[in-house]
Amino acid sequence: MDSGALRIVQDWYRTGNPDLLSPDIEWRVLESFPAGGIYRGRDDVIGRFFPSVKAHFSAYETHPKTFMADGETVITTGHYRISSPSGVPGEADFAHVWTVRDAALVAFRQIADTAAINARSGGC
Numbered sequence: 001m002d003s004g005a006l007r008i009v010q011d012w013y014r015t016g017n018p019d020l021l022s023p024d025i026e027w028r029v030l031e032s033f034p035a036g037g038i039y040r041g042r043d044d045v046i047g048r049f050f051p052s053v054k055a056h057f058s059a060y061e062t063h064p065k066t067f068m069a070d071g072e073t074v075i076t077t078g079h080y081r082i083s084s085p086s087g088v089p090g091e092a093d094f095a096h097v098w099t100v101r102d103a104a105l106v107a108f109r110q111i112a113d114t115a116a117i118n119a120r121s122g123g124c
Contacts, residue, residue, distance in 0.1 A: 005073070009067065012105060021104065022105060024106070025108065026107045027044070030114055034057075034117065059089070061081040062094075063081055064077070065078040073099055074097075077095050078093075082120045090116060092117045094111065094112040094113070095111040
């Protein structure tokens with residue numbers, strides 16, 4: 001297990017520090033997820049993805065539960081805690097696959113229960 005890669009992913013969930021993202025990160029979100037698609041680069045993820053996805057909910061939180069690391073790959077499972085625009089709460093499970101290189105997050109791939117997410121979103 002590469003404890004450095006694991007530590008960087010855990011730091012991301014704890015702090016959301018954009019400096020942990022590589023300037024060239026590839027961020028892949030399911031097309032059926034609000035704001036789904038491929039985002040390229042730190043500025044695209046921070047400036048376009050997060051504001052866009054959060055606009056679909058009155059609350060949007062990521063809660064990781066388990067972490068599995070193998071070399072530069074870290075897999076995280078957990079759940080999103082969300083609320084619809086009118087405040088109806090819900091949860092949806094996720095798995096996130098991260099690639100860490102040179103002490104930076106260089107790739108992200110999301111797998112999620114999009115049916116549960118879309119039941120609470122303000123529309124895709």
